[in-house]
């Protein structure tokens with residue numbers, strides 16, 4: 001005869017087994033490959049139209065020695081970017097392109113921020129120093145990657161399906177069609 005404790009244990013075990021049976025299995029694969037570009041740090045590879053709702057995070061762009069760092073910053077739509085002035089002179093930040101704004105001028109140690117809600121490419125400039133330039137790429141989803149030193153990239157956990165993958169470099173994009181498998185990877189060469 002089953003004791004009360006045993007019966008509870010059996011019920012619990014059945015419940016756990018059911019949970020595992022009913023839980024949806026994520027069918028997702030990896031997109032990997034290479035991009036041929038002179039300046040590998042300035043390439044962003046991204047996947048278009050991945051189903052789901054995604055929120056942008058916070059990111060930082062520094063101004064140091066009259067240079068925006070990083071030079072290329074990919075963010076997800078809705079992200080707020082803080083612009084920090086680390087120099088002992090005045091800088092300005094304004095954006096042109098997919099999103100247009102001007103944050104004004106400010107001095108060392110101070111940050112101002114902007115939230116990027118419009119997808120696309122925004123060129124970041126400083127009206128005090130015409131040589132200062134950077135790019136913020138506002139993307140639809142977090143399925144993007146920057147290149148390793150050897151020109152390779154890897155975008156993991158992409159839901160299985162057919163997509164267009166783009167490689168952005170200095171304001172230009174190349175695209176490839178890919179089929180992401182339910183497990184394993186697909187290789188793309190740009």
Ligand SMILES: [Cu+2]
Nearest residue numbers: 091126128129
């Ligand atoms: Cu400046």
